[in-house]
Amino acid sequence: ESALRxxxxxxxxxxxxMKLTTSILTHRAxxxxxxxxxxxxxIHWPVVCILKAYECTRWTDRLVAMLLCFIVAILIYNSYEMWYLTLSEKGTLLLVGVLYLATASVYIFYHRMEREEIIQGTTEKALSFGEARVINLQMDxxxxxxxxxxxxxxxxxxxxxxxxGFCNLPAGNGNLSFLIIGNSYAxxxxxxxxxxxxxxxxxxxxxxxxxxxxxxxxxxIYCSGAVKLQEEFLQDINSFKPDVLFLSSRYIEPNIPIGTxxxxxxxxxxxxMQKLKRYEEKVKKVFILQAFPRPANLQKIEDGRMKENRTIDEYMEEAIEADSIPMRRRVEELAKNCEKCVIYDLMQLHMDKGKFMVANPVTHLxxxxxxxHHTRLGEKLNSRSRKCLIGRSQTGRATISQTIQKPRQSHDF
Known part of the structure; x- marks a missing residue:
């Protein structure tokens, strides 16, 4: 092949x-x-890329591609190229400007769409640390x-x-009434x-x-009048009268030691437990978000590692600001002693070989x-929660949907 070239x-x-002018060399074709x-x-370069991308190795595929290249090239020359060769200097400059603008627009559109897909978690693509850092700052x-x-x-x-504040959302397709209360995790x-x-x-x-x-x-300091707000939550339950109550809250101090x-x-x-009983008596079922480790400011952790020439990983010990073991024990005990309560646990979705992952191992986002708060990528990870296990000592484990669909397994509504 090399010799032929x-x-x-x-x-x-x-x-x-030699400037030969034989009848063959001067033929119109x-x-x-x-x-x-x-x-x-x-034209032939994108065609070659397509053939490689789709693994078209048969000689017939290559022959057809080669013929198409010739046909398309001739058509473009006789239509587009012959036309732009007749343009004036100003016309050519305008055409070049339009082509640059069109190329930039297409690039920006697809780059932005790809970035959005990566952030949403619908696709995974290995990113450089610089690319991941820009997107992480954007999500912050x-x-x-x-x-x-x-x-x-x-x-x-x-x-x-x-x-x-209090927000009413569009109605769903079921018959139950849901109320979600808590801090920003609600x-x-x-x-x-x-x-x-x-x-x-x-x-x-x-x-x-x-x-x-x-x-x-x-x-x-960001929660002023905590006791009064808990009374407001009770008033919400009295006025909205939900069948199902979700306590979706980030535990600000999940590592407070158990004193006994x-x-x-x-x-x-x-x-x-005293507060939970007041909520429980007013509804048919209570779902409680289980505690999980409190992450640190990941950008600051990465900055510190960069200064020390250390690697940036999806698990970093210093990225866990507060352990959640004490609070998880309390919440487990709440579920054991609350007739209508179920806990739902997102922590397992972050676990890999016993470590709590704070970033995607492929994209580094x-x-x-x-x-x-969970980023949109974190929310995508947690969207598996419809298949996520929730714990109750009395009833074993089931998904949230199963618990709602089959109330007899964990108490009737």
Whole structure:
């Protein structure tokens, strides 16, 4: 093959040097091919790429592709190329500008679409650290936009604003009424409930309050009047009258030690149980989001590792800011002693070989943004929660849908 290429190249050079004008060399068909040669050169490269991409190795495929290249090149030369050769300097400059603009527009469109697919988790593509960092910073800045609900009807527009406050959402296809209460995770993970349990609920609403937890008197400076807000949650239940209540809350301090040998004697557990009983008596079933480790600000962790010339991994020990073992024990005990309660657990979706993953191992994109909410990629990971296991000591394990569909397995509504 190499020798043939050399022979053709040197043969063509000899013909040019000798300036032969035989009837064969001046035939109209060869003139057409010669005039179209530059166009043919440009066209054959994408065709070669397509053949390789689709593994077209048969000689018939290559022959057809070669013939098509000749035909398309001739058509383009006689239509487009012959036309633009007649343009003036200004016309040519305008054409070049339009072509550059069209090329840039196509590139930006597909690049943005690809980036959106990567962020949404619908596709996985290995990214360089620089590419991943740009997207991670973008997701950090879009945290509040990511929390907002579509088609949210605010109860009191003077006080509430999406995603904060009380929000009525479009009706589903079922007969039950759902109410989701909690801090920002009520919005962050509430979307998962809205999307995957649509066939079970008719009415559905969400009440989201920054930082404040339904079962714990939050001491965060961002949660003002925690006790009063818990009373507001109770008022929401009284007025909305939900069949199913979701306590979807990020535990601000999941690592508070258990103060006694028996978790049932722990003061924080007892306070949580007291509040839970008040919620439980007003509804037919309560789902409680289980605690999981609190991630650190991943951008800062990566900056620190870069300064120390250390690798950036999907699991980094210092990326876990607070362990969740004490709070998980409390929540497990709540479910054991609450007749209508079920816990649903997202932690297992982050686990790989016993480690809590904070980033996608292929794309290096974060599952959590700077304020510890799940990114859209993290939400995509958690969307598997309709198949996710939820725990109850009395009834074993089942999916959320199974628990709702088969209430007798974990108490009737």
């Amino acid at each position: 050399d022979a053709v190249t040197f043969g063509a050079a000899d013909l040019l040097v 060869l003139q057409i091919i010669g005039d179209s040669s530059y166009t043919l050169y440009l 800045m879009q945290w509040e936009t990511n929390l907002r609900f579509d088609n949210c009807s605010l109860r009191d527009p003077k006080v509430d604003w999406n995603p904060w 919005a962050n993970h509430g979307k998962m409930i809205v999307e995957h349990l649509r066939d079970h609920y008719g009415r559905i609403a969400v009440h989201t309050v920054s930082e404040c937890e339904p079962l714990i008197v939050t001491t965060s 040998m028996d978790v049932k004697d722990d003061q924080l557990y007892l306070a949580m 974060h599952y959590f943004e700077a304020l510890r």
